[in-house]
Amino acid sequence: MCGIVGYIGKRQASEICLEGLRRLEYRGYDSAGIAAIRDGQLEVRKVVGKLVNLTAALEEAPLLGNVAIGHTRWATHGKPSVANSHPHLSCDGRIAVVHNGIIENYSQLREQLQAEGHRFQSETDTEVMPHLVEKYYEGDLRQAVAQAIEDLEGAFAFGVICADSPEQLVAARRFSPLVVGIGEGENYIASDMGAIRPKTDKVYVIGDDELALITTDDIELTDLALNPIEREIFTIPWPPEAAEKGGHKHFMHKEIHEQAEAIHNCLAGRLSSPDKPIVLEGLGLSDQEIRDLRKVVFTACGTAYHAGMVGRSVTEAWARVPSEVDLAAELQVRDPVMLDNTLAVVVSQSGETADSLLALRDMKSKGAKIVSLLNVVDSSIARESDGVIYIQAGPEIGVASTKAYTLQVLTTQLMALYFAEVRQSAAPDQIRTLKEALLALPDQVAELLAREDDVKQVATHYYHSPNSLFLGRGVNLASALEGALKLKEISYIHAEGYSAGEMKHGPIALVEPDLFTVAIVVKGLVYEKMIGNIQEIKARQGPVIGVANDGDNVIADQCDDMLWVPPCPELVSPITIAIPLQLLAYHIADMRGEDIDQPRNLAKTVTVE
Numbered sequence: 001m002c003g004i005v006g007y008i009g010k011r012q013a014s015e016i017c018l019e020g021l022r023r024l025e026y027r028g029y030d031s032a033g034i035a036a037i038r039d040g041q042l043e044v045r046k047v048v049g050k051l052v053n054l055t056a057a058l059e060e061a062p063l064l065g066n067v068a069i070g071h072t073r074w075a076t077h078g079k080p081s082v083a084n085s086h087p088h089l090s091c092d093g094r095i096a097v098v099h100n101g102i103i104e105n106y107s108q109l110r111e112q113l114q115a116e117g118h119r120f121q122s123e124t125d126t127e128v129m130p131h132l133v134e135k136y137y138e139g140d141l142r143q144a145v146a147q148a149i150e151d152l153e154g155a156f157a158f159g160v161i162c163a164d165s166p167e168q169l170v171a172a173r174r175f176s177p178l179v180v181g182i183g184e185g186e187n188y189i190a191s192d193m194g195a196i197r198p199k200t201d202k203v204y205v206i207g208d209d210e211l212a213l214i215t216t217d218d219i220e221l222t223d224l225a226l227n228p229i230e231r232e233i234f235t236i237p238w239p240p241e242a243a244e245k246g247g248h249k250h251f252m253h254k255e256i257h258e259q260a261e262a263i264h265n266c267l268a269g270r271l272s273s274p275d276k277p278i279v280l281e282g283l284g285l286s287d288q289e290i291r292d293l294r295k296v297v298f299t300a301c302g303t304a305y306h307a308g309m310v311g312r313s314v315t316e317a318w319a320r321v322p323s324e325v326d327l328a329a330e331l332q333v334r335d336p337v338m339l340d341n342t343l344a345v346v347v348s349q350s351g352e353t354a355d356s357l358l359a360l361r362d363m364k365s366k367g368a369k370i371v372s373l374l375n376v377v378d379s380s381i382a383r384e385s386d387g388v389i390y391i392q393a394g395p396e397i398g399v400a401s402t403k404a405y406t407l408q409v410l411t412t413q414l415m416a417l418y419f420a421e422v423r424q425s426a427a428p429d430q431i432r433t434l435k436e437a438l439l440a441l442p443d444q445v446a447e448l449l450a451r452e453d454d455v456k457q458v459a460t461h462y463y464h465s466p467n468s469l470f471l472g473r474g475v476n477l478a479s480a481l482e483g484a485l486k487l488k489e490i491s492y493i494h495a496e497g498y499s500a501g502e503m504k505h506g507p508i509a510l511v512e513p514d515l516f517t518v519a520i521v522v523k524g525l526v527y528e529k530m531i532g533n534i535q536e537i538k539a540r541q542g543p544v545i546g547v548a549n550d551g552d553n554v555i556a557d558q559c560d561d562m563l564w565v566p567p568c569p570e571l572v573s574p575i576t577i578a579i580p581l582q583l584l585a586y587h588i589a590d591m592r593g594e595d596i597d598q599p600r601n602l603a604k605t606v607t608v609e
Ligand code: AGP
Pocket: 301, 302, 303, 304, 347, 348, 349, 350, 351, 352, 353, 356, 399, 400, 401, 402, 486, 489, 603, 604, 605, 606
């Protein structure tokens, strides 16, 4: 996932671009660069590695000028190198392009352009774009960009500047996110609103195959045929500091601690009392469609997939609709049997995950209605859904998803309860009890966060371990998989989530003293069976961390360490269980000195397959 920032106005453009790129660092990158225009000349500074290297290059040789584009690159085509970093230039060096996405037909375009005399400096797919713009440029930069895009297949968000049109910045997108920031006497582009939020809270979200011609005082939105497009101005709902760490050591720590408030915000306007019906704006389904539902398919990637697992469980349990959940990458190649009145629920924090968007399109093409559970407003998945429920988590900067996960789970529970009310598939007193449990979550999560020091103490016993196993059953298999993912992706400890019922079918062979096991054993349908699993592990000298309900000494007597959670209905418990497991992963990774907000090899949003 690459980062794009651009500026045109009266100030030093390169400084503003660099500041914006710093707010995109969380996306993961391996090189960076900025191009700026001054006195009819275009200059570029590009580096491998982190932005500190670019800052040094700019201090050594400042980039002056009032229009610039900047980029942080996460390598897809071509290794991390100065030549492969963006911005890329045309042969004459007068056109510069930054790009996020993948140009799928770049090979044949490159051959064609080389045959026409263009000389390439990099191995990237992106570099075909400045040469195409150069090919079509006859004085109208926007026209040349539009023509170049007609030749492209694949996904892109572009920023383009030209030394012969220094009063213009052109932006365009297909599939990859891009916004135009609206300033006073200056304007911006960015691949993520957080990059420019301290400068403005007013943006246009560019649509697919749309262009923006941006000058100091004006923004024109058009389609590829340059027909004007009207778009509402979107006001970014969160303050500038929301994109900063707010005193926490890491964004991840800040976001873990935002969860009590975030859960409250997610419930607000939707569930206010156990005696009132749930309100789900944006769902996009009539009551009759909900009554007619014959199948619900959840699909997502990574953490969002684990939330989808909970969604499958609660939809079947409460709404009594046959439900399934599948990894987005798998759903596309499975060719599922479709029934009339099938609903596909796409779960995604970013709303830009390539596999999830492709799974959405596949299910839509097969006749399913699409509802997505998202965090980012007007994202690509949002725009292709029939209905969207926003989880209201606020920006999630840490690569490891925390508050988005618990809110994704909560949103599936709200939706399942809403369906149950419409379908009258659960007894009113059961629905009331579940609503009370959801309404109690903000206080319960606040209490769990207040226990952080106890979790940190447990982490001191295990941060040196090379291997771990997370075990759960039923709805909390999802909790086990999610707990394992959290630990592995930020601490680099091998962590495997597994159904506890599968222990005898293989994993128990792994048990030894330096492999610790987290066993999720809250009161519910599988409580007794989980005790058996703990005993099997202890009999083989495996240390066990029990996750159990407050005061459960039966479990405490069997385990080496405990992570306590307050009692709640088992199908609601993935939310409370997630909190100590997030904190455990965080403190283990912190004790190991890892780069928690930007784990190696990972990006916040995976916009390529
Ligand atoms: C979770 O900690 C990871 N960062 C990753 O698994 C993430 O959940 C996955 O890439 C899906 O992202 P999305 O929710 O933005 O679609």
